[in-house]
Amino acid sequence: MNSIDYIRPTTVDEAVSLLAKYKEKARVLAGGTDLIVQMRGGRYQLDAVIDGKHIEELNQLTYSKENGLVIGAAVPCHKIYGDENIASAYPGIMDSATLIGGIQIQGRASLGGNLMNAAPSADAIPALIAHNAVANIVGANGTRSVPVEDICSGPGRTTLDTGEILVSISVPAPSKGFGARYIRFIPRNEMDIAVAGAGVSVQLKNGKIEAARVALSSVAPTPLFVENAGNSLVGKEPSDENIQAAANLAKEAATPITDMRGTVEFRKHLCEVLTRRALHTAVERAREEN
Amino acid sequence: MTTTYEPNKVLSNEEFKVVGTRPIRPDGADKVTGRAQYGADYNPADLLYAKVLRSPHAHARIKSINVSKAESLKGVLAVVTGADTIAPKKGESADFGLGPQPMKYLRDNAIATDKVLYQGHAVAAVAAQDVHTAEEAVNLIEVEYEVLEPVLTAPEAMAKTAPILHPDLTTDEFGNSNVADHFQHKMGDIDKGFAEADVIVEREFDTATVHQGYIEPCNVTALWNDDDRIHVWLSTQGPFQYRDALALALDIPQSRVKVTPMEIGGGFGGKFPLYHELAAVLLSRKTRRPVKIVMTRAEVFGGTGPTSGSNVKVKMGATKDGRIVAAKTELRFEAGAYPGSPVGAAGMTSFAAYDIPNVIVDGYDVVVNKPKAGAYRAPGAPNAAFGIEQVIDELSKEIGVDPVEFRLQNCAKEGTRRADGPIHPKVGGIETLEALRDHDHYQSPLTPAKNGGKVGRGVAFGFWFNAGLQSTATISVNGDGTVNLVEGSPDIGGSRASISMQAAEVLGISADEVKPKVADTDSIGFSFGTGGSRTTFATGWAAYEAANDVKSQLIERAATIWGVDPNSVEMEEGVLRSKTDTELSMTFKELSAQLNDTGGPIIGRGSVNPAGVGGAFAANIVDTEIDPETGKVDILRFTMVQDAGKAIHPSYVEGQMQGASVQGIGWALNEEYYYSEKGTIDNSSFLDYRMPTSLDLPMIDTVIVEVANPGHPYGVRGVGEVSLITPQAGIANAITDAVGVRLESMPMKPSVVLDAINNQG
Structure with a gap:
């Protein structure tokens, strides 16, 4: 292992100019729960680690019923679920934040890091997609905002350009009748990687589904936004049959691989089970909101 | 989940002052403060760090190794390969708990010479000034392989x-093949x-390779000193076996090797064999500086000895009135890359819990392209029991008799002959099953489902013979009425406490007045390693002998001081007194203060090679x-019952039973080496090698049954292993009870359970 530079910028501009200097030989450190393990495992040959934890914008955590939620890219999970208002307004994100790793991991791990790590199995990404979250990215050419479902481009790869940094994630404020849920299947009860996962949301109005979103983890090269599964529910009642039909669409959309965590058949099957179960819970939560 | 606590069932009549109590463990303070010295904590002056280059292939011929780039890297002090080892003499062997194994194989497993036989097989090692340089240097070694097809x-x-x-591995029956051994045990007329038989059940089972999963990775620090004496510090279960094997591998006398066993963070049988230690010693020979190697977790999975995957065929028959009349099994065990799987022990124990008149057991020891199997807690027995205890469950269901009553009716007892020959002495199988039957758990209705799944209950029963073998201990008396106890058995499961307590009982002092120490191989007589559930039994017995030696010398000394005949003096509960003169009395403490001035210090010695090993039974x-949509299995309630003979320190017996139960649950549900088609391991981390976490487990209830072993002064059997034999089959039987399908392969992971449910008739 070669020696590397550890740099602790305090502004986004400083971080961007460091990224411009080191290019692909640098990675941004948030919680480090993926990055440090991967570095030790030899996945990267880096010249620099740029610590984002001392940049104000990466540490912001603001919420209001009017403007929604902004989560700085380095905010650890425990701060998010430790805020009662955020926890009750964003149930799907809370599901993710409380099951990533274990309690010790959640003291460090960030949703921004989870997104930038771009693992197909990322537990936060399907819930963020379900909640219509947007990633706020800064680079040498300025700021842009991108829907979370357009961020991942392959296992460990994102659509960010070299030199760009994720600053925060914005999530719109849910309105009445909104419910969301993320569940995953793991063989154990904690400290595991999803064999498959489903993040869903529904917006109910007058007993019918006005909008719905479905996203899956661990069943494609990236977290998978299954737009047609959510759309299939629009304008319909949240009945068992309609939910089952949406779950079947999720299963059809999945293109998993066989590995030590599960087979293609098992994972596709789980997409149906998990989407169905998640949608039922999301509907229950949406009704509680009324 | 249940948190009830059942008091121990005590079936021994004898009561003791210290034995059977729960004093604080002597190593507690150092362990909870972090002061305890584990192998990785040992950093002598001038230390070098080494890394091992391991084979990326499961099966390949080494065509060439070029180390010149590694050697020329700045900071590299030495490189060794198989060419630096000494060819072992024909016929030399060493025993690491699975029987004697030829030194050639042990050496080749430590560093490959001509072929690599598994991914992770050591090929070379580099010593450098720091671990990062060593890591960089091993990657500069160029090895040219001719890749061969793995099996x-x-x-x-x-x-x-x-x-x-192995082109040189032959048997009369198979010629040159991968079969290293075939044995048969036969009794009656099958x-x-x-x-x-009115009912016959026949099934075939497969089990995956599993690792012991000790938390502390293997580590070693070796010094080849300038006087050509070798000192090795490491995490080992068997320092003397280790010393002797190293001496053989280096072709030097035993006395030139000194092994200091450090504290151990788990072993379970896996910390006996020679792994990277030979490389460390050879690197130190070249550099004359201490060399340290600490494995990564991936190296532990790939480069140490897990236990065998296996294929087990079972056929059993019973009469309508519930008598098992015939039992047949064929055990095909993976030895890993070199001969020596635990199939022998599996063959000896497979039907040994039962009284069956007609038995045939066939065992095959088969080499495959996986790490050489090591011992793992009752080695081999869980593999066989996974199949046999399911077939017994099925027989009981077909006959329509309660599965515990069925086992009781067929249970082995004193006088029952095992298929491999020996006759059971006094054993506690019946008492174990009765305690299980009468337990609140068995008498209670099924635990309700937590998540709306299907619930089922299973039981299983198992036998393990335990080991005796040699142990030594010495005791020296301090002037304040305490004693120092020196023994040679590394303490993995609380044995310093259980050994001290046996000495304390003899001397009539409290447990904390005995200060135990596990010594290096220069400082105590030969002691076989900590394994085979033998340490509290045999080393405890050596301490008992040493304490009695001290006691008789104390009596003699008191008699000398009093000027009376030693035969007229007795020592009871720590007090010496004349049998005839009530005026003459003093405590052990009073006498100990006078020893130096009345003839000098007193030391006692004990050495044993006991024959009276007591076999042990467990049942759970x-x-x-079961979630019928995902195949996930949750453990709702778990009770383990085990015959300890006599529980010297019941808390540690319970700890052994709970630990084994948890390992059994992991083995049953998720643990496996997941291999690619090329024979490489895809899951060599604790993330993907799924041992249970605390959230996957209920409180493990325990019941200690005590049917005293007549072959030990305090009735001790052995407690470290037998509880690992039953959980796997017990869980399989519970799954069958819940969803009506038989699980014929382990692990019973969600996808396997779901497939079984979906393929149901």
Whole structure:
């Protein structure tokens, strides 16, 4: 292992100019729960680690019923679920934040890091997609905002350009009748990687589904936004049959691989089970909101 | 989940002052403060760090190794390869708990010479000034391989067309093949037995390779000193076996090797064999500086000895009135890359819990392209019991008798002959099953489902013979009435406490007045390693002998001081007194203060090679919940019952039973080496090698049954292993009870359980 530079910028501009200097030989450190393990495992040959934890914008955590939620890219999970208002307004994100790793991991791990790590199995990404979250990215050419479902481009790869940094994630404020849920299947009860996962949301109005979103983890090269599964529910009642039909669409959309965590058949099957179960819970939560 | 605590069932009549109590452990303070010295904590002056280059291939011929780039890297002090080892003499062998194994194989496993036989097989090692330089340097070693086809399971390796691992491995029956051994145990007339049976069940089972999963990775620091004496510090279960094997591998006398066993963070049988230690010693020989190697977790999975995957065929027959009349099994065990799986022990114990008149056991030891199997807690027995205890469950269901009553009716007892020959002495199988039957868990209705799944209950029963073997201990008396106890058995499961307590009982002092120490191999007589559930039994007995030696010398000394005949003096509960003169009395403490001035210090010695080993039985009850849509199995309630003979320190006996139960649950549900088609391990981390976490487990209830072993002064049997034999089959039986399907392969992971449910008739 070669020696590397550890740099602790305090502004986004400083971080961007460091990224411009080191290019692909640098990675941004948030919680480090993926990055440090991967570095030790030899996945990267880096010249620099740029610590984002001392940049104000990466540490912001603001919420209001009017403007929604902004989560700085380095905010650890425990701060998010430790805020009662955020926890009750964003149930799907809370599901993710409380099951990533274990309690010790959640003291460090960030949703921004989870997104930038771009693992197909990322537990936060399907819930963020379900909640219509947007990633706020800064680079040498300025700021842009991108829907979370357009961020991942392959296992460990994102659509960010070299030199760009994720600053925060914005999530719109849910309105009445909104419910969301993320569940995953793991063989154990904690400290595991999803064999498959489903993040869903529904917006109910007058007993019918006005909008719905479905996203899956661990069943494609990236977290998978299954737009047609959510759309299939629009304008319909949240009945068992309609939910089952949406779950079947999720299963059809999945293109998993066989590995030590599960087979293609098992994972596709789980997409149906998990989407169905998640949608039922999301509907229950949406009704509680009324 | 249940948190009830059942008091121990005590079936021993004898009461003791210290034995059977729960004092604080002598190593507690150092362990909880972090002061305890583990191998990785040992950093002598001038230390070098080494890394091992390991084979990326499961099966390949080494065509060439070029170390010149590694040697020329700045900071590199030495490189060793198989060429630096000494060819062992023919016939030399060493025993690491699975019987004697030829030194050639042990050496080749430590550093490959001509072929690599598994991914992770050590090929070379580099010593450098720091670990990062060593890491960089091993990657500069150029090895040219001729990659060969791997073979990964015993049935595949036994096929006529299978690739051959060892061109020199031959048997009379198979010629040159991958079969290293075939044995048969036979009793009665198997055909007659099956002819008498009203019900016959026949099934075939497969189990995956699993690792012991000790938390502390293997580590070693070796110094080849300038006087050509070698000192090795490491995490080992068997320092003397280790010393002797190293001496053989280096072709030097034993006395030139000194092994200091450090504290151990788990072993379970896996910390006996020679792994990277030979490389560390050879690197130190070249550099004359201490060399340290600490494995990564991936190296532990790939480069140490897990336990065998296996293929087990079972056929058993019973009469309508519930008598098992015939039992047959074929055990095909993966030895890993070199001969020596635990199939022998599996063969000896497979039907040993029962009284069956007609038995045939066939065992095959088969080499495959996986790490050489090591011992793991009752080695081999869980593999066989996974199949046999399911077949017994099925027989009981077909006959329509309660599975515990069925086992009781057929249980082995004193006088029952095992198929491999020995006759059971006094054993506690019946008492164990009765305690299980009468337990609140078995008498209670099924635990309700937590998540709306299907719930079922299973039981299983198992036997393990335990080991005796040699142990030594010495005791020296301090002037304040305490004693120092020196012994040679590394303490993995609280044995310093359980050994001290046996000495304290003899001397009539409290447990904390005995200060135990596990010594290095220069400082105590030969002691076989900590394994085979033998340490509290045999080393405890050596301490008992040493304490009695001290006691008789104390009596003599008191008699000298008093000027009376030693035969007229007795020592009871720590007080010496004349049998005839009530005026003459003093405590052990009073006498100890006078020793130096009345003839000098007193030391006692004990050395044993005991014959009276007591076999042990265990049985468990488990309630499971199965999610029929995902195949996930949750353990709702779990009770383990075990015959300890006599529980010297009941808390540590319970700890052994709970630990074994948890390992059994992991083995049953998720643990496995997941291999690619190329024979490489895809899951060599604790993330993907799924041992249970605390959230996957209920409180493990324990019941200690005490049917005293007449072969030990305090009735001790052995407690470290037998509880690992039953959980796997117990869980399989509970799954069957819940969803009506038989699980014929381990692990019973969600996808396997779901497939079984979906393929149901």
